[in-house]
Amino acid sequence: MIRRPGLVALLAALLTVVLLAPPSARAQDAAPLIQRMATETFNDIAGAVAALATSGSPRAAPVIEALRDNRLVYRQADRAVFIREASGSFVSALTGEPVTDAGTTRPVRLNNAVRRAIDAAMGALTLMNPDPARRAAAAEAVFKSRDASALPALEQAIGQERDARIRILMEEARAAVVVASPEANEADRITAIGVIQRRGDQDALRMLGSLPATAPPRVREAAESASVAIRRTLAVWEAVQNVWYGLSLGSVLLLAAIGLAITFGVMGVINMAHGEMVMIGAYTTFVVQQVLRTMAPGLMDVSLFIALPMAFLVAGAIGIAIERLIIRHLYGRPLETLLATWGVSLVLQQAVRSWFGPTNREVTTPSWMSGSFEVGHLAITANRLAIIIFAAMVFAALLLFLKRTPFGLQTRAVTQNRRMAGAMGIRTNWVDAFTFGLGSGIAGLAGVALSQIDNVSPNLGQGYIIDSFMVVVFGGVGNLWGTLVGAMTLGIANKLLEPYAGAVLGKILLLVFIILFIQKRPRGLFALKGRAVE
Amino acid sequence: MLDVKSVDLHYGAAQALREVSVVVEPGKVTCVLGRNGVGKTSLMRAIIGHQPISGGEILWEGRDITRMPPFERARRGIAYVPQGREIFPLLTVKENLETGFAPLKRADRTIPDDIFSLFPVLKDMLGRRGGDLSGGQQQQLAIGRALVTRPRLIVLDEPTEGIQPSIIKDIGRAIDYLRRKGDIGILLVEQYLDFAEELGDRFYVMERGRVVVQGLKGEVDRDALHKSMAI
Amino acid sequence: MLIDPMDTQLPAEPVKAIERPQIVTQSLLYLDGVSVSFDGFRAINNLSLIIAPGEMRAIIGPNGAGKTTMMDIITGKTKPDTGDVIFAGEVDLTRLDETAIANLGIGCKFQKPTVFESHTVEDNVDMAVKADRTVFGTLFQRRSAEIARRVDEILGIVRLGDHRKRLAGDLSHGQKQWLEIGMLLAQDPKLLLVDEPAAGMTDVETAATADLLKDIAKTHSVVVVEHDMGFIRELGVKVTCLHEGSVLAEGSLDQVSSDERVIEVYLGR
Amino acid sequence: QAQETIKVGILHSLSGTMAISETTLKDVMLMLIEEQNKRGGVLGKKLEAVVVDPASNWPLFAEKARELIAQQKVAVTFGCWTSVSRKSVLPVFEELNSILFYPVQYEGEESSPNIFYTGAAPNQQAIPAIDYLLAEGVKRFVLEGTDYVYPRTTNRILEAYLLSKGVKAEDISVNYTPFGHADWQTRVAAIKRFGSTGVKTAVVSTVNGDANVPFYKELGNQGIKATDIPVVAFSVGEEELAGIDTRPLVGHLAAWNYFQSVDTPANRDFIARWRAFKKNERAVTNDPMEAHVIGFAMWVKAVEAAGTTDATAVRRAMIGIAVPNLTGGISTMMPNHHITKPVLIGEIQANGQIQTVWQTPGTVVAQEWSPHLEGSRDLIADHRAPMNCGNFNVRTGRCGGAQR
Amino acid sequence: MMLTRFLLEKIDRTGWIFLVLLALAAVMVPVLNLAVPPGSPFHVSNTAVSLWGKYMTYALLALAVDLVWGYCGILSLGHGAFFALGGYAMGMYLMRQIGPRGVYSHPILPDFMVFLNWKELPLTWWGFSSFPYALFMVALVPGLLAFVFGWFAFRSRVTGVYLSIITQALTYALMLAFFRNDMGFGGNNGLTDFKDILGFNIQSQTTRAVLFSLSVVALMIGYLLARAIVTSKAGKILIAVRDAEARTRFLGYRVEHFKLFVWTVSAVMAGIAGALYVPQVGIINPSEFSPANSIETIVWVAVGGRGTLVGAALGAGIVNFAKSWFTGAFPQGWLFALGGLFIVVTLFLPKGILGTFTDWWKRRGETREPPAGKAVGQPAE
């Protein structure tokens, strides 16, 4: 694939550039470079980082790493540079020896330019790191920085790399360097373009696109046709991506709506306070995390698993309280439940606002739920995936519960004919309370999930209530499968429309679609038919 | 076992029952007769707990159940076949029957086979939604559903309405069978006089919310019965 | 404003293009080869039935035979999968909606009594009385002496005169049955469909109902469904026995009730 | 004794969608009034805060404004956040001749004799941010906004400005999303795509309020790093960031006239007072709060200079009043009823704070009528005699009809 | 005349009281505002006049909602859309009245079009400089939208919550559409800064008083019309439709026509309410379309008493008065008070304020009432 001889020649050329550079520059002492970092001028810092990285000094890695982590400081008095250790003590940046008295220090500040320099530098410096993730990151960094000076290290790393996946990354990085390097010969650059085309993602496109206008025409042509090819495959992936986004939006809608499918769909209560139950779930997550942060920081990563049952219980308990105090007086007057629950929703919103304040509360995302990974060219974000899986689990559990347990049967019996259910010996008051509690509890679960992607503020619920009603009604009231299909249809339709129509128009079109659809199917997607519904 | 003592019942300002007293004994069929709108259904609703009463008391097996919610009464063995069927429309026939499990112990939660031999059509239609059944089928389901709870008192409000002649005969036989078991009380509201006369052991005839004629089979005058049902 | 968009779409006039045989044109109601199934279950199976003008017909048959479903097809509540339903020899009922069918002169009393619960008994009847049924007609309509007389007459017939100011929702089950019969009379339709009129009535009332129907049948066509053999006997008309969605036997009551199959599936031994 | 107080109206939403932003402004006003009273009030009278809740409901803003002025007889009102709420109350303030201090950056194109604008005009925030990006070598821009007037106008100005700076039209992508937009997957992916041509790309965000949190969460999740495609926002401050885990967002930019992290004695003091007032060690401060601090100080000075709280006199006295701002400079009320402000560009830090990385050497004078828009190019505002006009057309030499 | 007889024939005592009070208000409020000096205890303040004028338009909107919800069972969660459309039609007229007095002194274009760089007046704005045309549009646009929407929905037999939710979708879609600046209706800021109406300064106290009286008169006419409809035979059929729609069809009534008729009448009423609202509050913007607003309207009707007309108007007044008062008096906790009010009303006044009051009044009259304490059995559900 890669034509060895040419590459060796290139390498030799590059090495000569590095080696034959004026000795002063090469043997440059790290000290003045590090000293240069004690400044307020970002460009100086960035320059120093780049120089330090290529200086070959053993101090380069620790100093740059410290800078990246905001641990590099300097003494205001004499501009001596120190590294703050995790323990809080200081060591000299120049020597690595501990210092007793650092005096008043200021951190060396970062901006994006400096960060870019650091990334580039760290790329070269960590290519041999024992941690595969760091190596992969380093290769990516080189790919992005296209830093020619990293080439020798890269060559060496490729030789030693065991992990096939990382080796590919490294080869791509090398190709990136080669393509960008004006010194490399044409054939090599074109081969390298081939490597990059195989990578085929947005970064590859960006890499090819940034080819300077001064590159030889043949190279530019190759890059151009590679770009076209990449764009073509990416277009296909984009469609897949949109469907995926649709699924993910659909599962958010499903989570938000499924509690309503119980309180409204099964029980017939027009529950305007549903959104507030979702909000309470989100706030429960916040409180759980607050408590964990002070009491057991180690558990932060599993905080959501603690928050889930808590949110279910808290929202469920509030739901039961609402049912016992208010809703139970309103059975047989379904429209009045709208008025009462509207009142409840105002009260709950204001209660949360007075208690937690009107501003957003921070809910942290556990590390296993952040970031993204790629399947083909489909970027899958971990939190969305988690939500999809979670929604599916909630749905399945609920379905089983309602269809397979006596409680489910009793719930349906009570809502279809409360008086007769009582005469059959069903404890209607318990069933009502528990059903409402269940719907609210599930709304609480949705709140935990939504806290991961949305504001945790008193208005959280308001944003979902309309959509939830749309989903439940679109799918057909009283039918859980309808809710599922409704949520997914609306989610996917929304996401397929959005790239063409834009978010606003897309949403309008979707609403119009719902209106028209209901004309065709006046009882929703999964309408019950026959005498039974009359 | 059931002792209704001078019960009054109001719908808003209108009085539907005036000092009605009724006794139901195990192993006996007690019939309530009367023209349209005299208060028969109202009396059943009072017994079952669907309508609060405004005077008098109701004793069941010696205990005052006047203030008990309907499900408590059902759990104590009172089953109800209402006028107008009141099937759970969206539950299947099977599920409709299974709603009768609520007051039962876990071990007893089965549907007795007798129900299907009495109403074979229910067996064929186990998976159909209750609301889709024909009127007569629903009536059969309502009776079957009440039997699932293994009641000690069964309250039947015009159970033969809309049912085909052959099955009316079967229902008559079934009631007779239940009576003969000896431990079940049967309270029957019926307009179909032949049917009632054939089955009843004790009769109450109502008029404008009052009991006007009462007595055991044989004691009551047939003509009086007929006359009280006339227009 | 309201130019009856519905009517322009569903022609209420006779469908002229089709020439119909005499048997059709001379009947008031003509059902031929009608089938309907619900989720695979055939409730009506190739049913054919002819009602002549001025005829009264009794329909019997086991529970679930399809009697009510047949009524639903005639009133437009259920659309048949196949078959013809032709009224007055020329109107294809399967292409009309409920309102149009009612306005052709087909009235019905349902098996389960349905009345307007938050209206008084009197208003229930008033709304049923034959009169202008358009929006603007009813908007400016005032109750004429003629209508008032008719309402009184009907309330007298169904013996609800004392209850005229009560809300229909407060009536007992049997009273609602009567009210519905009253509304049916008020409509004065050409064809009356009556589903179990005697259910929930005392024997004497049942007999009264039979007399009433016989009286009506002098000037109208009537189809009546009942399980009460005494009642049917009283009517003394041709009887059709349905079973599993099609006609099992037809003839006088004596003929039908001595039919072995009818005894087997319906009357019992 | 009741007459001895001077009433100060506070017209900020305490419920509804805007409560999230506006409630703190109410609190900061209460603090300032309390402090002023400790210092002996104004003109020897105590100040009395009159708080009402217009509930994020625009017509209700007008109703409440009328109530404050006509019934409560407030001498001055501090309030509003959204442009539409300001537009809603503007006729009321003009009709009843009262004074409103408006503390939020906005699209400009307005200068009422009765309103003092202490937030930034587009040239005091957006234009310098673009300059910064251009200097950083950015050549491709996504202008991402919520669909309402401020982003629309700002983006129109920016587009004109970018084109004038030689940015090609195809290198500018403008997009709008609805209020409260929560699902950013598609948009963020589109931005990623737009930024994948190899030309250095940046996002200029005028996304509003609640929609920011999901936007930034999605940016973080899809791994858009500031080092690749920086996002510079105009209405994101410490307050908004408080709800997000900012670690994936380090390096994204905000352009504003104040950041909590600004290290000046005045600001340190203000933060300490604010935290003491809120009894919360972690309470955050933001730019509109600073605007109220400046506005309030100016009003007090003007009243003292005028010797009365009479609106006309105070309005006249306001122009030229200068007070120190919290970032170490002096802000002055200009004749166009806007104030001079420094412009800061900051980068988001892992701890949720915003670090200044660039700032204008001095303060910038507001251009309420943008020179980049056709219709407003010829307009100027000067509320001093003899001009007394908020929209004087220099070409026709006439004051527009809005003036009464 | 026939029309007066049609309108006045069926007014009951509550109705007469209501009408007389309104007529008094229409005359007295302007007099007390304009003729009585501000110091006098009888003076009605300027603020009160515009506030009450606003309540009157809300009351008319509530009346429109009650007409469809209370009598025909159509729970509309989108009546705010008709209100807002009427409001926009009026707002567009008022915008055009500004003429060259806008900040940019553009002879034709409203300010927001100038700075968003519109070159010419969009088609939708044509004709709005004429008052009669604007008035016509005030009725036509909501009416037509309601007619088309209703024609489809009722013909397809969309009922119950399905209908409610698509009305909500309608208003929501309109809200998003009007938010879009591209639509040319001022985007989020809407239309504001009006100067005069029919040549009268909109901020002058006399104009305000006249607008107030006009709103009262509109409310009176709306009430008379609604009352005439619901007491006519058509009204009975509406109630029948509410109770048993299918049965009404079997009686031969074209249910969809009846529904369409009240639906459209109600939408036009809402539109007129909106048109009177805009000059009094001075702004119209897309948030009027927000679903929450429509739900609030439902809440007014429920509070006042569904199906009573007068109650609906009363409910609108009471809730909005409470809101105005609470937001000023307890700015921090007023939602507790308002939410609490709604809960209390549903629990303790099941028929709304007016419904419960008339029940109580009727019962007072009846002497043969059984003593309430006599019920010994409890209705268990």
Ligand SMILES: Nc1ncnc2c1ncn2[C@@H]1O[C@H](COP(=O)(O)OP(=O)(O)OP(=O)(O)O)[C@@H](O)[C@H]1O
């Ligand atoms: N829910 C109700 N509200 C008010 N009045 C009622 C109600 N239900 C029944 N009534 C009235 O109470 C009286 C007794 O009614 P009930 O239903 O007990 O009669 P019934 O004897 O069962 O008649 P039927 O034979 O017709 O079933 C009747 O006058 C009826 O109108």
Ligand SMILES: Nc1ncnc2c1ncn2[C@@H]1O[C@H](COP(=O)(O)OP(=O)(O)OP(=O)(O)O)[C@@H](O)[C@H]1O
């Ligand atoms: N929508 C439906 N879905 C499924 N099955 C139905 C439906 N409607 C009717 N059926 C079935 O069709 C059959 C005919 O019903 P129908 O009501 O016509 O009977 P019927 O002759 O009126 O009986 P009855 O004498 O009991 O009133 C019954 O078995 C019923 O269960």
Ligand SMILES: [Mg+2]
């Ligand atoms: Mg009865």
Ligand SMILES: [Mg+2]
């Ligand atoms: Mg039947």
